[in-house]
Amino acid sequence: MGKRIAFIGGGNMASAIIGGLLRQGFSAADIDVVEPWDEARARLAKDFGLAPQTEAGAFLAGADMIVWAVKPQTFKDAAAAMRAHNQHALHLSVAAGITSQSIAQWLGSERIIRTMPNTPALIGKGITALYGRPAVTQADKDWANEVIATTGATVWLTAEEQLDAVTAISGSGPAYMFYFMEAMTEAGAKLGLERDQAYQLAVATFIGAGELARASTEPPETLRAKVTSKGGTTYAAITSLDESGVKDLFAKALFAAHKRAGELGAEFGKA
Numbered sequence: 001m002g003k004r005i006a007f008i009g010g011g012n013m014a015s016a017i018i019g020g021l022l023r024q025g026f027s028a029a030d031i032d033v034v035e036p037w038d039e040a041r042a043r044l045a046k047d048f049g050l051a052p053q054t055e056a057g058a059f060l061a062g063a064d065m066i067v068w069a070v071k072p073q074t075f076k077d078a079a080a081a082m083r084a085h086n087q088h089a090l091h092l093s094v095a096a097g098i099t100s101q102s103i104a105q106w107l108g109s110e111r112i113i114r115t116m117p118n119t120p121a122l123i124g125k126g127i128t129a130l131y132g133r134p135a136v137t138q139a140d141k142d143w144a145n146e147v148i149a150t151t152g153a154t155v156w157l158t159a160e161e162q163l164d165a166v167t168a169i170s171g172s173g174p175a176y177m178f179y180f181m182e183a184m185t186e187a188g189a190k191l192g193l194e195r196d197q198a199y200q201l202a203v204a205t206f207i208g209a210g211e212l213a214r215a216s217t218e219p220p221e222t223l224r225a226k227v228t229s230k231g232g233t234t235y236a237a238i239t240s241l242d243e244s245g246v247k248d249l250f251a252k253a254l255f256a257a258h259k260r261a262g263e264l265g266a267e268f269g270k271a
């Protein structure tokens, strides 16, 4: 790629993208990170051979792309600290809820791409949705895609509001999957399995079912029907789920995540 990338915030998401870039041959010498937390800086140095800085400074002038990987709550202050140091970079935000309009105001730039990744990005198995403000060129989008594709699949959106839905589905989604794995493990242990084995079974089932869904042209209802023998065990479990209203409750949880994304934007995106 031959360009410099600076990360503001060096936590989970920044590490996922940095890891992806380095795996694809991007040089650590071309990456800057601003990260105030000592432990996080030490981890970035140990894991990736980086030399992170505690705060924004003149070194940021060399960045062609700035990746905003801070929490929504700290984005505005971090933007104010960076603004004087770089006025030409392409900006790429991973923050939930914070609109590109807020970011444009804070940075005085229209070259902004918003994204919503997820944590499987850490192992190159993420999926990230991206949205570019109208001023962003195709060349900028191609470059952002190249950077994010180092962490997994990419999907481009045509409406920025859709990012809040993506956040509810795939951004927060890994946590729902782990929640189900926890429940399966706990139930397996209660039913007499060793906890480790119950967890192993749960994880392998998630991976197997996911890969099967990906490889199949059939919708999930059909794949589910193929597991559900008439009068059998799956039927008993699905009937119990339906009687408890689990599908509706699950949808309710996703709507709560969607609502929270909007609230984060409204609460922490003020000018």
Ligand SMILES: NC(=O)C1=CN([C@@H]2O[C@H](COP(=O)(O)OP(=O)(O)OC[C@H]3O[C@@H](n4cnc5c(N)ncnc54)[C@H](OP(=O)(O)O)[C@@H]3O)[C@@H](O)[C@H]2O)C=CC1
Pocket: 008, 009, 010, 011, 012, 013, 014, 034, 035, 036, 037, 040, 069, 070, 071, 072, 074, 077, 078, 081, 094, 095, 096, 116, 117, 118, 119, 171, 172
């Ligand atoms: N985790 C996830 O699954 C996903 C997260 N996101 C988004 O990614 C963003 C980052 O999340 P995540 O990586 O999980 O968070 P982390 O807390 O792991 O990383 C954020 C880091 O930024 C640091 N920080 C705080 N203030 C500043 C500042 N002014 N300048 C530079 N760095 C600062 C924090 O330090 P300190 O802790 O000391 O404040 C922290 O180490 C969030 O906006 C979130 O919405 C998007 C998709 C998925």
Ligand SMILES: O=C(O)[C@@H]1CCC=N1
Pocket: 096, 167, 171, 172
């Ligand atoms: O929980 C959050 O707010 C972030 C955004 C998506 C996943 N984690």
